[in-house]
Amino acid sequence: MGRNRPAARRFPPRPARSLTQQPEEARLEFRIDPFPSETDIEPLWRAAWGGPPPRLADILPRSLGHVGAYDGDAIVGFVNIAWDGGVHAFILDTCVHPDFRRQGVATRLVNEAERIARQRGAQWLHVDFEPHLETFYRACGFRPTAAGLIDLGKGRESPSADCPVPFLIRPARDEDRAALGALKLRSSLAWGDHVEELRALPEAREVPLAHMPHAIVAERDGTIVGFATVLAGKDGEAELEDLFVAPEQWRTGVGSKLLAEAERRAVDGCARVLHVVAGERARPFYEASGFRFVGTVATAFEPAAGLDKDLSRDDRLAPRPRRG
Numbered sequence: 001m002g003r004n005r006p007a008a009r010r011f012p013p014r015p016a017r018s019l020t021q022q023p024e025e026a027r028l029e030f031r032i033d034p035f036p037s038e039t040d041i042e043p044l045w046r047a048a049w050g051g052p053p054p055r056l057a058d059i060l061p062r063s064l065g066h067v068g069a070y071d072g073d074a075i076v077g078f079v080n081i082a083w084d085g086g087v088h089a090f091i092l093d094t095c096v097h098p099d100f101r102r103q104g105v106a107t108r109l110v111n112e113a114e115r116i117a118r119q120r121g122a123q124w125l126h127v128d129f130e131p132h133l134e135t136f137y138r139a140c141g142f143r144p145t146a147a148g149l150i151d152l153g154k155g156r157e158s159p160s161a162d163c164p165v166p167f168l169i170r171p172a173r174d175e176d177r178a179a180l181g182a183l184k185l186r187s188s189l190a191w192g193d194h195v196e197e198l199r200a201l202p203e204a205r206e207v208p209l210a211h212m213p214h215a216i217v218a219e220r221d222g223t224i225v226g227f228a229t230v231l232a233g234k235d236g237e238a239e240l241e242d243l244f245v246a247p248e249q250w251r252t253g254v255g256s257k258l259l260a261e262a263e264r265r266a267v268d269g270c271a272r273v274l275h276v277v278a279g280e281r282a283r284p285f286y287e288a289s290g291f292r293f294v295g296t297v298a299t300a301f302e303p304a305a306g307l308d309k310d311l312s313r314d315d316r317l318a319p320r321p322r323r324g
Helices: 038-049 056-062 105-119 131-139 174-189 195-200 209-214 254-268 283-288
Strands: 029-032 065-071 074-083 088-096 124-127 168-171 215-220 223-232 237-245 273-278 292-297 304-310
Touching: 029 105, 038 056, 038 074, 038 088, 056 074, 056 174, 065 105, 074 105, 088 105, 105 124, 105 131, 168 254, 174 195, 174 209, 174 215, 174 223, 174 237, 209 215, 209 223, 209 237, 215 254, 223 254, 237 254, 254 273, 273 283, 283 292, 283 304
Parallel strands: 088 124, 237 273
Antiparallel strands: 029 065, 065 074, 074 088, 168 215, 215 223, 223 237, 273 304, 292 304
């Protein structure tokens, strides 16, 4: 026999609505980023999609946002807003329980998704849909555009992990600032720690304008996939203020390349020591790169490790010749 599951909430038949009653959309509560559990959303998902929900605990922290429509304590509508960490956001999994359809709920969900995507820095909002939904999405403001799709589940070989798409390291530009802030937040949320606190913290999604001349970015196929910021200190010291990589690019060498270029820039600025403050998850990465623990540092959420690297001992970091 299968594993016992908690009983799904059953939605009772809804009485006929008179012309004087309010539409469902008007009396429902629309919550931003409610992070529903799989148990909470299962009745809606089975009614709308005919199967169990995916592992939302793994998905939603990586999203730009999501919206739930609630009838009391029951979620009866949902939309997820995925993104690329930059300027593109994507509507996914829009659904409304059959008992609440044709009452404006789906329209309100999509409108809220558009508002959130714009508010959180996206410039383009995408959606894929089946032909019978074209009228609905056109009414929501979407216009048709050419697109392509590959079904990765039908036997097509994936690119070799030994031959990843190359990326380049370049200085950051002022126009990159919004994309860097969005990537910074997405990378932080991907760990699943302090999600609500990070979303509420302005510094978690911003890169100060004064830091932009000191930032470098990793770019792959025209998309920023990571960045680092090195700030000069006193007496031959420098601070690695930021190093963030898009979660889908973790373990592809982007972080190591950014760190190596950050160290070179610190040496070019006559620094002999590079400091960084790292959480416990990131600490092994820095220690494998030659950093040494020097003490515990208080942060907004929990104590972190203060780490130093002696740049004067690494022959690979000899200052690059300057052009005359």
